[in-house]
Amino acid sequence: MKSKLFYILTTLIAAALILAACAPAAPAEPVVQTVEVIKTVEVPGQEVVKTEVVIETVVVTQAPAEKPYEGVELNILTFTGPQIAEPLQRRGPDFTALTGAKVNVIVVPFSDLYSQILTDAATGTNSYDAWVFAPQWMVDYITPGYIEDLTDRVANDPSIQWEDVGAFFRDFSATFSGKIYTIPLDGDFHMVYYRSDLLAQEGLQPPETWDDYLAIARTFHGQDLNDDGDPDYGSCISKKRGAQAYWFITDFAASMIQSQGTSQGAFFNPDTMEPLVDNAAFRKAMEVYKETTQYGPPDELNLDVGDTRGLFTSGRCALSMDWGDIGTLAIDPATSTVQDKVGAVITPGSTEVLDWATGNLVPCDATTCPNAIDGVNHAPFAAYGGWSGGINATADQLKKDAAYAFFSYMSAPAQSNVDVTIGPTGFNPYRTSQFLNRQAWVEAGMSPAAATNYLGAIEASLASPNMVLDLRIPQNQRYQGVVLDTAVAQYLAGEIDLDTAVQQIYDGWQAITDELGREDQAAAYQATLGVQK
Amino acid sequence: MATKQKTFEASQPAETETMAVPQANQFLRVASRADRLASSVFIMPSVLVVLFLAIFPLLVSLYLSLSRFKFVKGGFEIKFVGLANFQKLFLGLEKTHFLGVFAFPSVVGWMVLASVVALLIYALFRGFIQRRFKARSLIGNVLVFLFITALLWMIMSTLGPGGRPGTLVVTLLYVYIGIFFQYTIGLGLALLVTQHIPGRRFFRVIFLIPMMITPVGIAYMFRMLVDTDKGPFEPIWQALGLGLFSWVNDPWGARAAVMLGDIWQWTPFMFIVLLAAIEGQSSELLEAAHVDGANRWQAFWHITFPQILPVSTTLILIRMIEAFKIVDLPNILTNGGPGTATESLTLQAFIYWRSLDLGTSAAIAYTLLFLVTFIGMAYISLIRRRVAGEI
Numbered sequence: 001m002k003s004k005l006f007y008i009l010t011t012l013i014a015a016a017l018i019l020a021a022c023a024p025a026a027p028a029e030p031v032v033q034t035v036e037v038i039k040t041v042e043v044p045g046q047e048v049v050k051t052e053v054v055i056e057t058v059v060v061t062q063a064p065a066e067k068p069y070e071g072v073e074l075n076i077l078t079f080t081g082p083q084i085a086e087p088l089q090r091r092g093p094d095f096t097a098l099t100g101a102k103v104n105v106i107v108v109p110f111s112d113l114y115s116q117i118l119t120d121a122a123t124g125t126n127s128y129d130a131w132v133f134a135p136q137w138m139v140d141y142i143t144p145g146y147i148e149d150l151t152d153r154v155a156n157d158p159s160i161q162w163e164d165v166g167a168f169f170r171d172f173s174a175t176f177s178g179k180i181y182t183i184p185l186d187g188d189f190h191m192v193y194y195r196s197d198l199l200a201q202e203g204l205q206p207p208e209t210w211d212d213y214l215a216i217a218r219t220f221h222g223q224d225l226n227d228d229g230d231p232d233y234g235s236c237i238s239k240k241r242g243a244q245a246y247w248f249i250t251d252f253a254a255s256m257i258q259s260q261g262t263s264q265g266a267f268f269n270p271d272t273m274e275p276l277v278d279n280a281a282f283r284k285a286m287e288v289y290k291e292t293t294q295y296g297p298p299d300e301l302n303l304d305v306g307d308t309r310g311l312f313t314s315g316r317c318a319l320s321m322d323w324g325d326i327g328t329l330a331i332d333p334a335t336s337t338v339q340d341k342v343g344a345v346i347t348p349g350s351t352e353v354l355d356w357a358t359g360n361l362v363p364c365d366a367t368t369c370p371n372a373i374d375g376v377n378h379a380p381f382a383a384y385g386g387w388s389g390g391i392n393a394t395a396d397q398l399k400k401d402a403a404y405a406f407f408s409y410m411s412a413p414a415q416s417n418v419d420v421t422i423g424p425t426g427f428n429p430y431r432t433s434q435f436l437n438r439q440a441w442v443e444a445g446m447s448p449a450a451a452t453n454y455l456g457a458i459e460a461s462l463a464s465p466n467m468v469l470d471l472r473i474p475q476n477q478r479y480q481g482v483v484l485d486t487a488v489a490q491y492l493a494g495e496i497d498l499d500t501a502v503q504q505i506y507d508g509w510q511a512i513t514d515e516l517g518r519e520d521q522a523a524a525y526q527a528t529l530g531v532q533k
Numbered sequence: 534m535a536t537k538q539k540t541f542e543a544s545q546p547a548e549t550e551t552m553a554v555p556q557a558n559q560f561l562r563v564a565s566r567a568d569r570l571a572s573s574v575f576i577m578p579s580v581l582v583v584l585f586l587a588i589f590p591l592l593v594s595l596y597l598s599l600s601r602f603k604f605v606k607g608g609f610e611i612k613f614v615g616l617a618n619f620q621k622l623f624l625g626l627e628k629t630h631f632l633g634v635f636a637f638p639s640v641v642g643w644m645v646l647a648s649v650v651a652l653l654i655y656a657l658f659r660g661f662i663q664r665r666f667k668a669r670s671l672i673g674n675v676l677v678f679l680f681i682t683a684l685l686w687m688i689m690s691t692l693g694p695g696g697r698p699g700t701l702v703v704t705l706l707y708v709y710i711g712i713f714f715q716y717t718i719g720l721g722l723a724l725l726v727t728q729h730i731p732g733r734r735f736f737r738v739i740f741l742i743p744m745m746i747t748p749v750g751i752a753y754m755f756r757m758l759v760d761t762d763k764g765p766f767e768p769i770w771q772a773l774g775l776g777l778f779s780w781v782n783d784p785w786g787a788r789a790a791v792m793l794g795d796i797w798q799w800t801p802f803m804f805i806v807l808l809a810a811i812e813g814q815s816s817e818l819l820e821a822a823h824v825d826g827a828n829r830w831q832a833f834w835h836i837t838f839p840q841i842l843p844v845s846t847t848l849i850l851i852r853m854i855e856a857f858k859i860v861d862l863p864n865i866l867t868n869g870g871p872g873t874a875t876e877s878l879t880l881q882a883f884i885y886w887r888s889l890d891l892g893t894s895a896a897i898a899y900t901l902l903f904l905v906t907f908i909g910m911a912y913i914s915l916i917r918r919r920v921a922g923e924i
Contacts, residue, residue, distance in 0.1 A: 115887040122609055140889075143604045230776075242868035242884070297762060299779035301871045474604065477888040486630065486873060493784065493871030495697055507626055515601060
């Protein structure tokens with residue numbers, strides 16, 4: 001009897017010891033350290049950048065003595081790269097070496113990503129532990145409870161340096177109703193890129209208004225812009241259906257619809273959820289958008305952003321519209337023929353804006369355009385919001401910890417400040433330190449002047465009080481990805497006229513709103529617009 | 534006594550036999566019942582698997598087509614909405630996208646419509662006169678007549694000036710134009726390969742290659758081929774002065790590109806089956822025809838073609854059912870564009886599905902199922918059986 005008891009006790013102790021050995025190590029405590037930081041100083045009035053070494057006190061998390069996630073395998077879903085998937089795949093092995101967790105990056109076409117995440121979670125398959133996706137879809141994952149609340153984790157994670165993340169990305173991309181659900185890995189804004197060498201030759205200034213944009217595109221269309229003997233294009237904008245076309249129409253429309261600041265909204269009247277499309281501003285935006293096609297490549301209606309980026313960096317376009325990607329792709333000597341010939345500028349604006357009461361365009365003045373710059377109302381569009389990491393709420397606790405640790409690692413300045421300077425990553429700047437430390441951009445291949453120009457365009461967009469927030473209400477994919485996309489594609493292809501396109505969007509959006517509940521949708525839209533910048 | 538004894542002895546086996554007969558009958562009955570039961574028991578697993586894999590999803594998707602999907606706190610909700618999704622497709626917001634924009638048919642449209650309707654009326658009338666139709670089949674034939682006339686009216690109205698074909702008509706064009714060219718080219722190649730020409734074995738393999746390639750690969754390949762600016766035929770386009778022309782910017786150019794890819798991919802299927810049919814035909818008949826002085830065309834038209842006709846009708850039926858589901862090529866090549874010019878029914882359903890409008894997606898899929906079933910059954914009853922019976 002005694003020996004039986006002895007065996008049981010021995011077994012229990014052994015089991016306890018094995019469990020203790022297998023358990024993850026306690027997270028390392030953050031400590032305060034002094035470090036040398038290279039700071040970039042701009043000389044006022046000149047495009048000269050110099051660097052100096054400053055001693056700063058920072059809070060850092062020590063590397064854990066052991067690998068806390070040894071044996072954990074993470075399945076992370078994102079879209080078919082190479083952008084976005086590339087840095088995750090490249091840094092995965094480094095993260096494994098640090099923590100023991102193996103990272104599998106699974107990719108699907110961009111158009112399938114939204115539904116893939118939802119169907120995987122809704123059917124209880126849960127094959128993915130985490131996702132890197134568009135924060136504007138977040139609301140559809142939060143309502144059914146598929147996505148993990150990361151508020152406490154972020155609050156207790158000094159290594160992520162949350163305050164360094166730009167306010168917009170902290171408050172819009174990552175947060176919903178006061179809770180943090182995603183970790184930003186990318187910053188997204190639309191900008192206009194131009195060939196600085198060509199504009200200088202012709203004595204032209206970068207476009208401030210859409211009329212300027214059309215005039216510049218008209219000037220260069222049909223000319224040989226890269227000395228290969230073939231005629232090139234004035235403007236290259238992705239207009240492929242099922243791709244990015246529906247985001248670009250908002251750039252045109254928002255500058256004429258939203259003038260009173262971010263909280264005014266550019267898609268719906270926030271009080272009634274009346275679509276802001278059946279008016280003179282949206283109609284003019286559609287016409288201008290269509291006119292740009294005249295100065296584009298012949299197959300522009302079938303080009304996605306990957307195609308237009310390639311055309312621009314190979315010197316075939318005088319103007320293009322894109323997220324921050326062209327800025328870094330243009331400095332890649334392997335693919336770009338326009339190094340140091342690229343300028344970036346905040347999206348052009350309009351000197352006329354929509355009178356919401358009458359539906360007509362009225363000239364800009366102090367009342368109608370309080371945020372105008374030199375009489376031009378700019379409304380930079382935070383399209384998409386920036387790729388962000390979210391965690392499946394049903395994943396095992398250890399996997400959730402490991403997934404968070406991976407996103408924190410990817411977002412930490414040591415990694416992200418390098419990644420945002422590399423074109424193929426698809427990551428664009430979103431941390432304050434990324435804007436301040438221009439040395440990293442110079443080291444990546446940008447001239448100081450080009451770095452100042454590129455980052456200045458993003459900073460100007462971020463600082464705009466009239467920034468346009470992307471639509472983040474339940475089932476926004478149906479509003480934008482189906483109804484808006486289809487009508488815009490049909491209008492651009494000449495299948496339908498302007499009035500039919502406007503009516504189609506208006507009726508389609510109204511039908512979805514009625515189906516999902518007008519009050520619920522209005523509340524969600526108002527909540528989005530109420531974000532503190 | 535002795536006789537009695539004998540009689541008794543003689544009757545012993547007879548009685549045993551008399552008793553054994555009902556036992557044997559009972560045994561046979563049990564065995565027969567067991568046989569019947571056994572077949573059911575053995576079939577049951579397959580039936581259950583079929584029910585689970587085919588019928589159950591079919592019923593669930595039918596329910597989805599009558600409902601709306603919505604995320605709610607803690608999960609999702611599927612709300613029954615009756616025929617609202619179908620109403621949206623046929624009469625509501627999606628009507629122009631799904632059915633197209635109707636306009637008065639052109640003169641050519643009217644002529645085609647009138648010719649086909651006249652042909653259908655003649656076939657119906659002849660069948661009625663010859664009393665070939667029973668009452669039930671007469672109703673069926675009238676229904677088919679009305680259905681085909683309605684489809685033709687829709688095609689002619691949406692393809693006419695001022696009209697625009699919807700995804701339904703675009704799918705029908707893909708199916709029938711594609712099959713026409715696939716069959717014609719496949720038959721031509723099969724006839725060519727059956728000739729005694731050098732390298733025919735090599736060409737048999739070469740002609741099959743397109744069928745082995747994944748449709749996504751074919752779509753990307755055709756995307757490059759039709760790119761007049763960067764594609765491999767760019768010098769030719771430039772020389773022809775078509776450097777600034779884009780196939781995929783023009784609705785008919787884009788549809789032609791999709792159909793070219795589809796024809797290129799599926800012609801080998803027609804080719805290989807028709808080749809087998811041609812090689813399997815009776816050589817005596819051909820030899821006799823040649824002895825009688827028939828030329829090549831006469832031999833083909835009067836001997837070869839009738840012999841391969843039953844195979845051809847089955848082949849067309851299989852291809853037709855498959856072709857209605859076309860999705861890879863328009864999805865990769867054009868994303869359904871320009872506008873909605875190249876969007877097929879399956880692609881339309883897929884676009885709704887990926888934005889999680891499951892109800893509309895299921896309604897489109899069910900309409901497609903109905904269409905394929907109806908056309909397939911009409912084809913079998915009106916053409917295939919007749920052709921098979923006549924041969």
